[in-house]
Amino acid sequence: MDIKPDKHEKMETRASRKKKSVIGFFNVCKFYGESDAIVDVSFTISKDDFALITGPSGAGKSTVIRIIYMGETISSGSVIVDGMNLLRITRPQVPLLRRKIGVIFQDFKLIPSKTVFGNVALVLEAAGVRSKNIIHDKVMSVLETVGIGDRAASYPPTLSGGEQQRVAVARAMVGEPKIILADEPTASLDPEAADAIYQLLQDVHARGTTVVVTTHDLNLLEKGGTRVIHLKSGRMVSIVNQDVWNGL
Amino acid sequence: MISYFKRALSDFIRHRFLHGVCTATIALSVFIISAFTLFFVNAGALMNTWQKGIRVIAYLEPGVNQGARKALIQRIKAFDGVEDVVFISRQKAFSWLKKEIGRQSSLLEGLEDNPLPDSLEIKISRSALNVKDIEYLASRIKTFNAVNGVEYARKWLARFKGVYDLFRITGIILVTMVFIAIMFIVANTIRLILFSRREEIEITRIIGADEEFIRNPFYIEAAMLGFLGGITGITLLFISFALSMPTISPSGILPFFTIRFIPPAAGIAIVISSVIVSWMGCYFSIRRFLHM
Ligand SMILES: Nc1ncnc2c1ncn2[C@@H]1O[C@H](COP(=O)(O)OP(=O)(O)OP(=O)(O)O)[C@@H](O)[C@H]1O
Ligand SMILES: [Mg+2]
Numbered sequence: 001m002d003i004k005p006d007k008h009e010k011m012e013t014r015a016s017r018k019k020k021s022v023i024g025f026f027n028v029c030k031f032y033g034e035s036d037a038i039v040d041v042s043f044t045i046s047k048d049d050f051a052l053i054t055g056p057s058g059a060g061k062s063t064v065i066r067i068i069y070m071g072e073t074i075s076s077g078s079v080i081v082d083g084m085n086l087l088r089i090t091r092p093q094v095p096l097l098r099r100k101i102g103v104i105f106q107d108f109k110l111i112p113s114k115t116v117f118g119n120v121a122l123v124l125e126a127a128g129v130r131s132k133n134i135i136h137d138k139v140m141s142v143l144e145t146v147g148i149g150d151r152a153a154s155y156p157p158t159l160s161g162g163e164q165q166r167v168a169v170a171r172a173m174v175g176e177p178k179i180i181l182a183d184e185p186t187a188s189l190d191p192e193a194a195d196a197i198y199q200l201l202q203d204v205h206a207r208g209t210t211v212v213v214t215t216h217d218l219n220l221l222e223k224g225g226t227r228v229i230h231l232k233s234g235r236m237v238s239i240v241n242q243d244v245w246n247g248l
Numbered sequence: 249m250i251s252y253f254k255r256a257l258s259d260f261i262r263h264r265f266l267h268g269v270c271t272a273t274i275a276l277s278v279f280i281i282s283a284f285t286l287f288f289v290n291a292g293a294l295m296n297t298w299q300k301g302i303r304v305i306a307y308l309e310p311g312v313n314q315g316a317r318k319a320l321i322q323r324i325k326a327f328d329g330v331e332d333v334v335f336i337s338r339q340k341a342f343s344w345l346k347k348e349i350g351r352q353s354s355l356l357e358g359l360e361d362n363p364l365p366d367s368l369e370i371k372i373s374r375s376a377l378n379v380k381d382i383e384y385l386a387s388r389i390k391t392f393n394a395v396n397g398v399e400y401a402r403k404w405l406a407r408f409k410g411v412y413d414l415f416r417i418t419g420i421i422l423v424t425m426v427f428i429a430i431m432f433i434v435a436n437t438i439r440l441i442l443f444s445r446r447e448e449i450e451i452t453r454i455i456g457a458d459e460e461f462i463r464n465p466f467y468i469e470a471a472m473l474g475f476l477g478g479i480t481g482i483t484l485l486f487i488s489f490a491l492s493m494p495t496i497s498p499s500g501i502l503p504f505f506t507i508r509f510i511p512p513a514a515g516i517a518i519v520i521s522s523v524i525v526s527w528m529g530c531y532f533s534i535r536r537f538l539h540m
Contacts, residue, residue, distance in 0.1 A: 126457035
């Protein structure tokens with residue numbers, strides 16, 4: 001996938017680049033009829049962040065994730081993702097936004113009728129990559145990265161949960177997106193597999209991808225994160241930056 | 249485009265039972281449509297040969313001399329709707345009769361004398377080919393003294409044409425309805441597939457596929473259904489035609505007419521229509537069930 005770097009981005013100094021926010025929520029509300037999923041939520045996530053969104057069940061974590069990839073539209077406020085104002089995005093532009101984002105779900109959301117390879121390759125095919133060789137090389141390379149290169153020809157239902165989630169991570173990575181969103185990626189895995197997935201996400205982050213992970217597992221907080229956004233019943237309780245967090 | 253085809257093909261294999269049923273139903277519909285077409289093509293051709301054969305025959309009184317005959321021919325030629333007038337001598341008519349009867353000429357053996365009169369064969373121009381005009385023309389020709397009697401294709405032709413026209417209208421309505429049925433069949437098949445794959449479609453969207461990427465394979469699938477069904481239906485008709493022809497043909501219902509299969513152009517038109525109609529069925533299902 002060829003996402004050209006912004007001209008502006010190149011000209012920016014390292015310092016300002018570090019602070020550049022890729023995701024910004026400004027007084028965002030989302031209502032489902034009478035009930036409100038999130039209310040007046042504001043935060044920003046910078047390019048270099050490994051952000052954690054935490055909170056109890058029903059806090060609105062998944063809603064935040066869905067809003068970012070436009071799986072959901074907001075009721076009020078505004079959201080900026082990689083310089084795009086989501087309120088202004090037209091329907092044909094939604095796929096372009098989504099190609100900048102890789103998403104990982106708690107329930108993996110793999111296509112059972114496609115092989116592991118096919119699941120990951122679909123991202124590139126959908127992005128319009130024609131060359132079979134390029135697709136093959138990129139897919140195999142990410143599958144190796146997540147450690148399941150040998151299962152490329154298997155079908156997801158024959159894999160363990162941990163392996164399936166690795167496939168999902170590979171799928172999220174293969175398009176070289178700017179942002180990876182993971183909605184409770186480890187919640188249905190045993191601790192060992194969960195650790196492995198979490199490690200993979202940190203590796204991805206280390207290579208310069210913005211990562212946003214939701215979790216209700218407070219243990220994860222100990223493993224760090226440069227920014228922690230805490231939600232409760234759809235409202236922001238706190239937002240803590242790394243420096244502050246480390247100092248606590 | 250090729251990758252869309254591949255995806256459509258693998259979908260086809262995945263849903264082979266559903267697609268098999270759908271193709272069979274389309275094949276049956278196309279069979280009905282092309283059977284109708286077969287009937288109309290042949291009925292039309294039959295009418296044409298009959299119409300071409302419409303001539304008014306004026307039998308002359310015995311002993312009309314050449315001069316009077318020529319004058320009569322000139323006057324008949326002057327009538328509206330008359331294309332040509334040909335004199336058929338009684339000898340000529342007799343030899344034709346012999347030839348036509350052919351092997352059964354023993355029937356004529358008892359006849360010493362030629363029983364046929366001289367006659368004029370009056371060819372009617374195509375524009376004047378309707379029963380009323382012909383009747384009028386015949387009545388005018390009858391009034392000449394040299395003319396003994398007039399013969400022409402009678403009301404049955406008009407009646408046949410009436411029936412044919414009625415059949416044609418019902419045929420067109422029926423064919424239209426069957427095509428609409430095909431559209432519904434395909435729409436329903438695609439709807440079932442969309443429904444069974446809604447999660448997969450949702451996932452494909454989340455990973456950044458545009459609508460075209462999602463839809464195109466379905467359109468190709470639908471077109472394939474229409475094409476396969478169309479070809480199968482026509483092939484079925486051809487097989488049943490080929491099998492039944494030998495039993496119909498020599499029965500002597502239509503001795504001078506050979507029933508022909510639908511012309512290739514009509515066959516191609518039916519298959520193309522089947523493809524288009526299937527495509528439309530897919531379009532409606534996608535419009536209705538594939539919203540974001
Ligand atoms: N499609 C929907 N229709 C109606 N209400 C919804 C819908 N999606 C979410 N909600 C409501 O919005 C609120 C926030 O939901 P959300 O899924 O974002 O919570 P969460 O923090 O992800 O919870 P969990 O930890 O259980 O996944 C909940 O009260 C939920 O009932
Ligand atoms: Mg959730």
